[in-house]
Amino acid sequence: MRFLPLILRNLGRNKLRTGLTGAAIGLAVLLVCFFLTMPAGIDVFLSQIASNVRVSVHHKGGLVYQMPFAYVNKIRSVPGVVGADGVTWFGGAFEEAGHVTFPSFAVEPEHVGAVWPDYHIDPAALDRFRRFRDGAIVGRQTMEKYGWKIGQEISLRSTIWPVTLTFRIVGEIPNARSPLFWFQREYLAQAMQARNWTLDIVGIVWVRIADPALVDGVMAKLDAMFRNSPAETAAETEKSFFASFFGSLQGFVTIILLVTGLVALCVLFIAANTASMAVRERAREIAVLRAIGFGRRLIFGTLVAESTLLATVAGGSGALLTYAFTAGVKAAAGGWSTQLGPLAGFLVSPAIVGEGMALAVVVGLIAGIAPAYGAAQKPVATILREVF
Amino acid sequence: MAQPLITLRDVSRSYERGHDIVHALADVTLTIESGAFVALMGPSGSGKSTLLNLLSGIDRPSAGEVWVVGQRLNDLSEDALAAWRARHVGLIFQFYNLIPVLSALENVELPLLLTPFGRAERIRRAETALRVVGLAARARHVPSELSGGEQQRVAIARAIVADPDLIIADEPTGDLDARSADEVLGMLRDLSREFHKTVVMVTHDPRAAHWVDVVYHLEKGLLLGVEPGGAERRA
Numbered sequence: 001m002r003f004l005p006l007i008l009r010n011l012g013r014n015k016l017r018t019g020l021t022g023a024a025i026g027l028a029v030l031l032v033c034f035f036l037t038m039p040a041g042i043d044v045f046l047s048q049i050a051s052n053v054r055v056s057v058h059h060k061g062g063l064v065y066q067m068p069f070a071y072v073n074k075i076r077s078v079p080g081v082v083g084a085d086g087v088t089w090f091g092g093a094f095e096e097a098g099h100v101t102f103p104s105f106a107v108e109p110e111h112v113g114a115v116w117p118d119y120h121i122d123p124a125a126l127d128r129f130r131r132f133r134d135g136a137i138v139g140r141q142t143m144e145k146y147g148w149k150i151g152q153e154i155s156l157r158s159t160i161w162p163v164t165l166t167f168r169i170v171g172e173i174p175n176a177r178s179p180l181f182w183f184q185r186e187y188l189a190q191a192m193q194a195r196n197w198t199l200d201i202v203g204i205v206w207v208r209i210a211d212p213a214l215v216d217g218v219m220a221k222l223d224a225m226f227r228n229s230p231a232e233t234a235a236e237t238e239k240s241f242f243a244s245f246f247g248s249l250q251g252f253v254t255i256i257l258l259v260t261g262l263v264a265l266c267v268l269f270i271a272a273n274t275a276s277m278a279v280r281e282r283a284r285e286i287a288v289l290r291a292i293g294f295g296r297r298l299i300f301g302t303l304v305a306e307s308t309l310l311a312t313v314a315g316g317s318g319a320l321l322t323y324a325f326t327a328g329v330k331a332a333a334g335g336w337s338t339q340l341g342p343l344a345g346f347l348v349s350p351a352i353v354g355e356g357m358a359l360a361v362v363v364g365l366i367a368g369i370a371p372a373y374g375a376a377q378k379p380v381a382t383i384l385r386e387v388f
Numbered sequence: 389m390a391q392p393l394i395t396l397r398d399v400s401r402s403y404e405r406g407h408d409i410v411h412a413l414a415d416v417t418l419t420i421e422s423g424a425f426v427a428l429m430g431p432s433g434s435g436k437s438t439l440l441n442l443l444s445g446i447d448r449p450s451a452g453e454v455w456v457v458g459q460r461l462n463d464l465s466e467d468a469l470a471a472w473r474a475r476h477v478g479l480i481f482q483f484y485n486l487i488p489v490l491s492a493l494e495n496v497e498l499p500l501l502l503t504p505f506g507r508a509e510r511i512r513r514a515e516t517a518l519r520v521v522g523l524a525a526r527a528r529h530v531p532s533e534l535s536g537g538e539q540q541r542v543a544i545a546r547a548i549v550a551d552p553d554l555i556i557a558d559e560p561t562g563d564l565d566a567r568s569a570d571e572v573l574g575m576l577r578d579l580s581r582e583f584h585k586t587v588v589m590v591t592h593d594p595r596a597a598h599w600v601d602v603v604y605h606l607e608k609g610l611l612l613g614v615e616p617g618g619a620e621r622r623a
Contacts, residue, residue, distance in 0.1 A: 009489040288485040293474025293502050295467050381447035
């Protein structure tokens with residue numbers, strides 16, 4: 001501690017350079033901390049949107065392949081299945097937007113309540129959904145995005161089917177993060193019938209199972225039931241389904257983490273350059289200190305401490321700033337924000353703050369070691385000859 | 389008769405410069421008594437600074453023996469020499485070489501950071517050293533706020549603050565005007581006379597000879613002669 005004032009004075013001798021280096025380190029740690037929240041944030045996000053008793057059954061070949069609609073009734077007959085709803089992608093483009101801006105599906109209205117009870121849709125709205133052929137249930141996020149009201153008529157042009165359908169909104173999914181747009185499968189079937197096309201296929205069957213303990217067994221039974229058929233199935237939990245769906249996001253996160261690592265490496269070089277410049281500029285002073293009795297270890301230690309202190313304070317500030325920022329966003333958005341999407345739920349944990357600070361310490365240590373070693377190892381007589 | 393503080397026996401120092409070997413000092417034998425004020429004089433390249441580095445434990449000889457304060461310096465490692473210097477040697481340089489971001493008081497305190505003294509004791513001793521050189525009132529000033537003469541006096545305070553046996557001064561008046569140079573030389577003489585410090589000074593300044601007890605003349609790495617200084621003659 002007795003050398004701390006000397007270290008602090010040396011850090012303060014070129015305030016602009018110290019400030020800029022500190023800002024670079026702080027910003028890098030801030031980025032690293034923020035992006036480190038992504039894997040955990042996505043997991044939390046998936047847990048929030050996915051039920052542990054709901055599974056999807058789709059074609060084994062992937063979501064682009066369709067299954068016979070007859071599968072839906074067969075699935076309902078399996079013990080443990082509480083409800084099943086055949087869902088078909090409509091790909092509706094709202095005329096104002098001109099392209100697909102929210103997911104729209106044809107569903108079986110009479111089974112919605114059984115499969116998605118956790119959506120807490122108003123029973124009266126579900127009743128209207130069953131009664132009106134052109135009825136639609138819309139997630140609150142989409143309702144708010146376009147300022148739609150219940151009772152309003154909306155036209156969607158399908159990007160999959162050769163139809164444009166007009167719907168009457170009869171209810172909403174009361175969840176601010178739900179973008180869904182559901183309408184009656186029969187409505188689509190009749191529209192296609194008019195074009196001499198029978199709608200006898202389905203994209204996904206969402207299945208609700210009575211007990212979480214039964215999920216694995218039921219999924220195995222479902223896949224076994226359609227094995228060796230022309231359309232073999234792959235059943236997976238809702239969480240797994242969304243995780244696959246967001247697989248590209250995971251890849252994006254990997255790229256972001258890679259870039260963040262490179263940013264951290266760049267900052268390491270910046271910090272090392274700063275430490276190197278500081279040592280070079282102070283060669284005469286270091287020579288004097290060594291001449292008056294400062295040993296090699298002491299010179300090495302104070303120089304490394306200087307770069308480590310700068311990096312730790314700057315990195316710590318960056319980490320704490322990220323913590324405060326994400327906590328603030330979460331508090332303001334309640335874990336969800338239309339603008340930020342799931343990012344509002346990404347919280348920098350104390351462990352991530354610790355990792356950020358550890359990164360800063362390592363950057364400071366590594367940055368300081370090489371120039372400090374150079375300054376400490378030369379014989380003092382050689383240094384004096386060089387600088388005087 | 390005073391005991392010798394410094395004894396050099398057949399000391400040589402050579403070092404490599406590219407493919408050449410430079411003989412900076414050759415077969416120097418001398419003794420310097422405790423409390424003496426000594427000047428090393430000679431032209432550039434005569435080996436004065438090399439000799440000074442050997443006396444102060446900054447460098448080690450290629451041959452011969454260097455004994456200072458009862459310690460054979462040849463045997464000490466680089467780290468042991470640093471610790472020995474901190475305890476026994478005070479250094480004064482031509483260009484003061486104060487740390488620009490530290491105040492006069494903090495500069496003087498620097499050698500005491502290597503001692504076990506607590507902060508209060510370090511400050512007390514640094515203030516005393518500044519009083520000795522007449523700069524107590526300038527303790528809070530940084531070097532850029534001091535004149536050349538004042539900075540050299542701070543450097544003297546830094547050299548004496550840890551109460552060393554030996555004070556080494558490398559051209560301490562080389563960058564000063566005549567009045568400041570006289571002040572510094574007078575101060576070094578007082579350290580020798582009143583505080584019984586052994587002072588060894590390299591200088592080109594012919595006036596310095598009037599202040600010292602002994603003048604050693606060097607040329608081309610050889611000790612050519614010894615003559616009494618002005619102080620000795622007056623005594």
